[in-house]
Amino acid sequence: MESSRRFYPRWTGRRDKQGLPVYVYRLASLDLAQRKELDAVSSERRYQRIIVLYEAMIRFVLPLCTYLPHPSPEAPISSVTTIIDLEQVSLTSMWSLRSHLQQASVMATANYPETLNTIAVVNCPSFFPTIWNWIKNWFDEGTRNKIHILGKDPGDALRELIDKMDLPQAYGGELQWAFEDDPCLDGVILGAIGQLPRGPAIFINGKVDKP
Secondary structure, eight states, X not given: OTGGGGGSOEEEEEEOTTSOEEEEEEGGGSOHHHHHHHHHSOHHHHHHHHXXXXXXXXXXXXXXXXXXXXXXXXXXXXXXXXXXXXXXXOHHHHHHTHHHHHHHHHHHHHHOGGGEEEEEEESOOTTHHHHHHHHGGGSOHHHHTTEEEXXXXXXXXXXXXXXXXXXXXXXXXXXXXXXXXXXXXXHHHHHHXXXXXXXXXXXXXXXXXXX
């Protein structure tokens, strides 16, 4: 489970202004070695990895964020804000990742559609409009309406959603966090759980439980 996180959106350990967990997916971090590793894994195994990580999100991260103070305490936290970073992504790497990205996108849209609140696509390369015309059909209309294509300097738009201290520096914030890092938990989360558990875990009734 821990090694599988390298291939999919990762929780930063922070939340946006609504209390929703902030995830980041930096495609350039999937280097050639990792892309080969993905290709060496069966489609069924990749599907299982996606399911495990989504279940970790809905059984641990979302209940934890619901437990923490947030602007609408009467409503559970049931969705996430995701930044998709396309900086330094080449057309060749996008093409090599197409089956991986399509499988993850289609599975999420079909099985976890309500977990997607806002998707901000940043640092888009010049060829992205062509790619977008190709991949947008992976999503239903409701999901497409949640996807916002931002420019090379997305800081202003992202700071409307996420406080500067909770937004990674690469996107105009103050948080020292990169895609390869473990979640950087804020003080409120640390006070609630002490530290982030490794591997599968659930959060229920204010406590961390290991299955």
